[in-house]
Amino acid sequence: MRRTHISQVHPGDVLGSDIYGVKGTRLLRRGVKLTSSYISLLRIKGVQYVYIDDRHTHDIEATSLISPTVRQMAVKKVYETMTGLIDKKLFLTKISSRDLGLEYQNIFKEMLDCLLTQDSLLIHLSDLFLSKGYLFHHSVNVATIAGVIGIAKGYSTEKLLDLGVGALLFDIGMTQIPAEPWRKRGNLTEAERAIMEEHCFKGFQLLRRQRNISLFSAHCALQHHERYDGSGYPRRLKKDRIHEFARIVGLADVYDALISSRNHRKRYSPQEAAEYLAASGDLLFDYDIIKLFLKYVAVYPVASTVLLNTGETAVISNVFSDFPLHPVVRVIKNPRGEELQRPYEMDLRTQMSTTIVKVLP
The missing domain is CATH 3.90.105.10 (Molybdopterin biosynthesis moea protein, domain 2)
Structure with missing residues (x-):
């Protein structure tokens, strides 16, 4: 593929x-x-x-860390929760009788089971191709990234569940503010930006009232827009004053937002997004968390089409966590753009003179 x-x-x-x-x-x-x-x-x-x-790439398989069945279940639950809260009269009358925390713990346990049975925790998120419904799929992607980082940090099961629930629900405050500012294309006015910033407090207040949702999880909603140098919001916190869960979720939020197609801008390639994060270490994000994350992100996801410095077009067929910039590629077109009758593979770990110039649309 x-x-x-x-x-x-x-x-x-x-x-x-x-x-x-x-x-x-x-x-x-x-x-x-x-x-x-x-x-x-x-x-x-x-x-x-x-x-x-197609005939050249039918044996290339882009695998996902989360099974399609589990992903479908998680997206559906986030969708039901978010849309129900937007329709406050329908949902808030029922929310006190529900155990939202337990529901999301069970969902993240399923996601965690997928992660813990993987041979490799390389993060491939290029299977998110929707521009509509972004909020729901985005939350599941953020929870996936957060789970990988939490596992890499050696978190206990209890800590992983708190992190995962917080990551799935970190943007729940968006349901408590008018839709116009966050759907707007272009720059926000000062008044619109103030409204947007309210979603952090509103999300925190909503989550802290729920059964089986810890204050640690709720802080993912409150602090995911805080930045390491104090330039974030809502309280301009710096460094370790930002809870570690929120530092992880904030980084995952930005990475997935960058590589996703949005109405107001073109998407970044995973490599471009990784470079942005690397350059923001100890400025916007905790550099120790960035370094850990970069060990597990596939900057050239399997099945991506790339342009080589030779002028040839190739498809990524295999990636390696130890050599993220040097995958195996299958060359499918010559420098003139003509399709090869017999594509061939090249291992860029050994063919060091051949490099990837860019990821093609």
Whole structure:
């Protein structure tokens, strides 16, 4: 399979991976031959990228840390919680009778089971191709990254659950403010920015009242926009005054936001996002957490299409945690852009003179 922008998908192409919608429900199954109608449906649903199987890349498999079934369940739960809170009259009358904390602990336990059974914890998040429903999928991605970092730090199961619940619900305060500011394209006014900043306190107040949600988890909502140098909000906290869970979630939030397609800007490649984080160490984020995170992020995810310094086009076929900038690539086009009849693989760990110039759309 190879990752392909929706603008480059054509009728007859075969879908290489299931596509899930805003609520976590499956839109199309892997193996479906795409038609003009299917492609139009994906555009309407806000799908930006898909995996396509072709004769050159059919054996390349982009694996995910979280199984599709568990991911679908998690996105659906976040969707139900967030949309229910937006419709406050419907949800707040019922919330006192529900054990929101226990529900989200059970969800993150499922996610944790997936993470703990992986041979490698390399973070591949390029399977998030939706621009609509961003808030719900984003929360699950942030929890996935946070879980990887927590495992790498040697957290106990109890600490991992507190971190995971906080990461899944860190943006819950967005449901308590008007939608206009956070849906707006372009710069916010001072008044709009003040409204936006309220979501941290509102999320904290909401979570701290729930059963089986610890204050540590609630602090993910309160402090995820605080920055290491004191330039964040809402309280301009610095360094260790920011809870470690919030430092982890804040970093995961920014990374996934950068690599996701948004209405107001183009997406960053995983490499560009990783470089941004590396440059912000001990300024915006805790550099020790950044260094740990960078050990586990796949800057060139499997199935990504890249341009080599030779002018050739290739697809990433394998990655290595010890050599993140030197994956195995399958060359599929020559420097003139002509498709090769016999693609070949090149291990960039040994072919040091060949480098990746950029990730292609």
